[in-house]
Amino acid sequence: MKNPILLIGNDINNISKGQSWKDLLTDIVSFCLPDGCVQLDERKPFPLLYEEIFLTAIRQQHIREAELKAFIAEKTLRIEQNEIHAAIRAIAPAHILTTNYEFTLEGEIPDSNNSLIQERAFSIFRKYTVGSTDYWHIHGDCLNPLSINLGFEHYGGQLQQMRNYVVSGTTYTSPQAPRQSLIQRIQQHLPVKDDSWLDLFFTRDIHIFGLSLDFVETDLWWLLTYRARQKFQKNTIPVRNALYYYIPTEFVQGAKFKLDMLAANDVKVIDIAAPDKRTYYDEVLKQIKRL
Known part of the structure; x- marks a missing residue:
């Protein structure tokens, strides 16, 4: 064709070579929640896992979603x-x-x-x-x-x-x-x-x-x-x-x-x-x- x-x-x-998707998930949790209070689990659908990470980070770290997405953008640009x-x-x-x-x-x-x-x-x-x-x-x-x-x-x-x-x-x-x-x-x-x-x-x-x-x-x-x-x-x-x-x-x-x-x-x-x-x-x- x-x-x-x-x-x-x-x-x-x-x-x-370089960062895998699993690595990125780990980095997102570390960026938002240094104490690692959200557990990664393959049974969690990713869109809902993202919400769990972000909503927990709002309450604990007062993080803005724009900051989180800028962090993710910077990480994925390294691929x-x-x-x-x-x-x-x-x-x-x-x-x-x-x-x-x-x-x-x-x-x-x-x-x-x-x-x-x-x-x-x-x-x-x-x-x-x-x-x-x-x-x-x-x-x-x-x-x-x-x-x-x-x-x-x-x-x-x-x-x-x-x-x-x-x-x-x-x-x-x-x-x-x-x-x-x-x-x-x-x-x-x-x-x-x-x-x-x-x-x-x-x-x-x-x-x-x-x-x-x-x-x-x-x-x-x-x-x-x-x-x-x-x-x-x-x-x-x-x-x-x-x-x-x-x-x-x-x-x-x-x-x-x-x-x-x-x-x-x-x-x-x-x-x-x-x-x-x-x-x-x-x-x-x-x-x-x-x-």
Whole structure:
């Protein structure tokens, strides 16, 4: 496929040396709560764990969320590029959507944000263009720490803005913002101009990899289910694009519960056998180019 559209998560960063996600969690707790009174536990969904850390820190340390998110932005900016980031750029994607906050995919820190609307907290239009690729940071970015989507409250606000854009229409004051919802514009055969990354989910094929799609990602699961309902239940707009989810073969059996849900939501699952992470991602990119 020439100039594909990709949705990429944090796993590609795990090849890089330096700070892991677990390290970051430990650093967040240490920054907010030096006495370590919040216990990290894999059973705690991360958005709620973030709220536990932050709300405890408000009461004990009088910390402001802006301080915490600035700390997280500074930490994640330290993540280093690896060969997979370069290989992704080499296939010249038209669009890259990412849940990552840093700019390793771009290969550089962009000079400016060229979104349709400059958003402070949420990320419906958050776009940086580097070369011929548009990069959409759908959960915020390090240059705008308040946009970093971590807690339950932020996920709720993000989902609200997403549903407005797709279903009911936006309330932005900017004259550039489309007033009609995406669904209404498609119904009326009006042009869909890729103003938002959400446009792509209903109009273009998307390849998803490096993203665990845990169920805490409520915004993305809502988007998948709403798209599937449009296609199979409501039939109010044509949904002809394809979504592909890539997973290492070794994880398929353990992830069957999630893969069944993806299949029900019209996502095509592609498993790839590989001896190591680097080879796996090379094979993913080869498969995308062949489609």
